[in-house]
Amino acid sequence: MAQTLAADRAHAPAASSLLPVQEIMATHSEHRRMPHDATYAGGAAYVIDRFTPLDRAGVPIADLGFNRGDAVYDVVSVSRGSFFRLADHQRRFAASCKRVRLTNPLAAEEERAVLNRLVALAGYRDAYVWWGVTRGATPQRAADRTDPANFANRFFAYAIPYVFIADDERRSRGADAVVSREYFRIPPSSVDPRAKNLNGLDFAMSLFEAGDRGAEWSLLTDGAGNLTEAPGSNIFVVASGTVATPEDWCLEGITRMTALELVRDLGREVEVRKVAVAELMQADEAFLTSSAGGIVPLNSVDGVVLAGGPGPGPLTRALHDRYWQKRWEGWHGTPVDYTAA
Numbered sequence: 001m002a003q004t005l006a007a008d009r010a011h012a013p014a015a016s017s018l019l020p021v022q023e024i025m026a027t028h029s030e031h032r033r034m035p036h037d038a039t040y041a042g043g044a045a046y047v048i049d050r051f052t053p054l055d056r057a058g059v060p061i062a063d064l065g066f067n068r069g070d071a072v073y074d075v076v077s078v079s080r081g082s083f084f085r086l087a088d089h090q091r092r093f094a095a096s097c098k099r100v101r102l103t104n105p106l107a108a109e110e111e112r113a114v115l116n117r118l119v120a121l122a123g124y125r126d127a128y129v130w131w132g133v134t135r136g137a138t139p140q141r142a143a144d145r146t147d148p149a150n151f152a153n154r155f156f157a158y159a160i161p162y163v164f165i166a167d168d169e170r171r172s173r174g175a176d177a178v179v180s181r182e183y184f185r186i187p188p189s190s191v192d193p194r195a196k197n198l199n200g201l202d203f204a205m206s207l208f209e210a211g212d213r214g215a216e217w218s219l220l221t222d223g224a225g226n227l228t229e230a231p232g233s234n235i236f237v238v239a240s241g242t243v244a245t246p247e248d249w250c251l252e253g254i255t256r257m258t259a260l261e262l263v264r265d266l267g268r269e270v271e272v273r274k275v276a277v278a279e280l281m282q283a284d285e286a287f288l289t290s291s292a293g294g295i296v297p298l299n300s301v302d303g304v305v306l307a308g309g310p311g312p313g314p315l316t317r318a319l320h321d322r323y324w325q326k327r328w329e330g331w332h333g334t335p336v337d338y339t340a341a
């Protein structure tokens, strides 16, 4: 099968034929920013109980979310005026709160109204929308710190223009990644990666390691030779005709779920299981998935161009373009109500 894929590539259009999503967002009339109050030109935020322009948003500095990373969050994207899989993101966020014993002060309906209004206030047709719940301030009495009920959890959110972990140029040639040698992913027995959390120093340091090694992105293992995930993204490996993504030690990404559906739609099998680093090194193709960029092809790992390379492989290219085309046709979309501004 590796040969078949390699042969496919020989007949495939040039790698640069990936949809130039960033350019389309910048130039296409359906992506033009809606009229908005000038105070929200730099983005919109919601802090505890009120809306504010992003550049005036402040945080209570003693909140444990900020000084201990004691918080969970989620990110949903908007493109061409529609949220993508908003209900799935809200469901995952509720599960994240539950896993770490946080209580969202907002009901799901209120949460959705805040997220919608943030995008409407700033008039974005393409947005990155972050929201989170923090533990709140430390109770005065040490005796109160062992019961989560003694903390007043707080809600924060903001909307900014759509964020790409890999721009058009990087996606079209495929990113060059390294498997981190210096950092393993934080074990699930320490911090549950299914609760989307702020404990990301393993990712941050591994990205600097990637830079030091002349690469653009990092991939983390579990320390036992299995892939886990990457900064801000899940990983998929295409080898010997099958597609696989790690089953654990990772966030259950909404884009990962989307890629699983798209792969099956294309009539290909996909396996959710342990994926060894050795499989990646032999792979025909590999890609990352993230709300911040969709499908992100990999070109090389540890300086070695993937077997079918260079550039994105045929399955990755098909998934990349289908992801955006289907989104822009309204697939799993919730239109933003811009009258809510």
Ligand SMILES: Cc1ncc(COP(=O)(O)O)c(C=O)c1O
Pocket (backbone or CB within 6 Å): 075, 229, 230, 231, 232, 233, 234, 250, 251, 252, 253, 254, 255, 256, 289, 290, 291, 292
């Ligand atoms: C650690 C981690 N893994 C995976 C992902 C991808 O998740 P999603 O597709 O829901 O954006 C993210 C997104 O930010 C992440 O932070």
